[in-house]
Amino acid sequence: REIPFVTVFWRENTKLNKKCNSAGGWDTHGNNFTCLKENLLPEFDRVYSALIEDLHQRGMLDQTVVLVTSEMGRKPKIGDPRSGGASGQGRDHWTYCLTDLLAGGGIRGGITYGSTDRLGGYPADLVVTPADITKTVYHCMGIDDLTATDESGRVYNLIEEGRTIDAII
Known part of the structure; x- marks a missing residue:
């Protein structure tokens, strides 16, 4: 199971x-x-x-x-x-x-993806957001359709922002 x-x-x-x-x-x-x-x-x-x-x-x-x-x-x-x-x-x-x-x-x-400034305080390049991580994990799970339908029949996005981080897949 x-x-x-x-x-x-x-x-x-x-x-x-x-x-x-x-x-x-x-x-x-x-x-x-x-x-x-x-x-x-x-x-x-x-x-x-x-x-x-x-x-x-x-x-x-x-x-x-x-x-x-x-x-x-x-x-x-x-x-x-x-x-x-x-x-x-x-x-x-x-x-x-x-x-x-x-x-x-x-x-x-x-691999390592992205880096910080010299103090580790702020992203220096390849900034990743929590929404990016979420979309990447869903993509790896085979879930790319992140939409739902409300009770009125309108389709909406479950995650408005973010992108799949293709470079780590």
């Missing part, structure tokens, strides 16, 4: 939340670099690589789109007062740049 869509959330760890001055999971405001290096990134690397390898070994990776995303990135400035100050190694929320990870389902592997 196929499962068309699965969402996985990172489980909160209350001991780690206290250590990282965190509101939960990846929301690290203080002790950012230590928490990432010693806790969050090694665990993510282990889990993510195991998922990709398992899907590949089972012959399911080509039919499965894996997307790792967040609603925001981290502010380029370290030591923001709201994130533990200069000694807290914190980085506050930042919506101008973030990283998405895509694999499987027709996504080209081993």
